Amino acid sequence: MFSYTIRRLLMLIPVLFGMTFIVFFMIRAIPGDPAQVILGQLATEEAINSLRAELGLDQPWFTQYFEYLKQLFTLDLGESLRTKTEVSEEIWPYLAATFELSFVALIIAVVVGVNAGIISAWFQKSWFDYTAMVVALVGVSMPIFWLGLMEQWMFSVQLDWLPPSKRENVKNPVETITHFYLIDTLIQGRMDQFIDVVKHLIMPGIALATIPMAIIARITRSSMLEVMRSDYIRTARAKGQKMFWVVYKHSLKNAVIPVLTVIGLQTGLLLGGAILTETIFSWPGIGRYIYNAIEFRDYPVIQSGILIVATIFVMINLIVDLLYALIDPRIKYN
């Protein structure tokens, strides 16, 4: 296991290098000169040239690339061309916003998805099973940006239950400590704000959770059905064990590997889905941060943003792989 972990970590190195390479060149290929964009259409040739020199844009590409790598090694993510602030300083609130949203979505997806899958398998061919699986089928095919709009129409416009967008009530802003608003409001004992933050999280959380929830429900059901047909489950039942314990203790433990794989994969995909959800709900997360930077040709922000998201994505996949061995002793890595 230890050597496998080390080998997997070493294998990450070329992938991470490749990622920096791809991001660096893709960003350079974006049409338009950032110096021109920053200074505007009326800027003089001299001003543009001096800004290009200042930003290092007049250097040959390999100098720029090695300079970029050197900065990365010192964890220097560059300075935003737009706000003139270090990316490493200003990126955290956006990342925290996306993490909070993704975390809530993941909790919804896992709790609802796993339980719906279990109950479907337990009462196979019942009305619950059929309804849950039809909902899951539709859920997988649902464009989340449409679902988000439908939620806004239903719960904000028609029923006026939930706020339509943003992360907090702008008239009653949260005092930030960790930038995870749920935690910040709890630390400060501001229950009014905590409830407000939860209300803001419900709609984007559900929109983002829908697809993973549907996939998790389907995989849990099929995985549970397989396990529940095995001999030891029949033995447990024959011994007079309550069905609830047989399902939740014996079966779930052994059905969890494919479920965990899907949860791992979906966690990564949540980061991608978050970009769309953030657009609909004006959520100030990393997706919006990168998207706005693209409009402004803010190279350092686009580069660092994409690289950070991709690195998190790769790390999550690695952690999931390693978790298998911990959860299922039958899996051995050599």
Add this chain to the structure above:
Amino acid sequence: MAELARNNAPQKSLRGNSFLLWIEAWKSFKKNKLAVVGLFIVIVFIFLALSAPYITPEGINDQKLADRLLPPSSEHWLGTDDFGRDILSRVIHGARISLWVGFVSVIGSIVVGCFLGILAGYYGRWVDTIISRFFDIMLAFPSILLAIAIVSVLGPSLRNALIAIAIINVPNFGRLIRSKVLSIKQEEYVTAAKAIGMRDRRILFFHILPNSMAPIIVQGTLAIATAIIEAAALGFLGLGAEPPAPEWGKMLADSKNYLVQAPWTMFFPGIAIMLTVLGFNLMGDGLRDALDPRMKN
């Protein structure tokens, strides 16, 4: 002459065999009710897409400002949008765009993915290392993020969205084919083909590729569903089709401003996306069960 006839005989029976396999697959597909529903949905949308100019009540850009934001009625079944354009006509025309992007981008990904996957799987060694690492790196990015980055490099347009979607799907097909080639390479008929001195290109494209078709068809059908959603997502973000094209994602983005006065402008393009994607997903699942039972979950 007699010798020729003898040589042809086994080939004919082989072809007959593969035809029989497809018939078997179709029989098993037919038994799966959900898959048939999926196929039906797909056929309906393909029909709508092909016959759009002849069946739509109005042109996609017929603006009647006096008829702005009218709710669904006998005259405009799905209502009108903010320019007074008939939503039904635009949704039907939108099927042309979405299906076009879905099919063409997936065919593009299959062609490039197969080529790279076959090279990696058949030649192994450094060719495999380079191509597989390239796939790893591509898959290290969340796909929609990569698509956004590619479109921002190429410039926002429907064609570039299509190219971006094709690019992000290449590694999925590449990996699939690579693993298939690795297993087929060990088969005796490939060894036999090599032994009689057959050239690599012939072995790859006439023996290995046709035997890898089943998983490609399954993955391809499911990939069309994803491609349609991705194209709509790019359109929604303003990185896909440009106005006045009746692209479903773009129509949804426009409807955002009229959630209160005219929610119907948002209902129908969304339903169209969902149904099409559902159709391809159901059909893909059915094909997977019919063509390759081992891939069943």
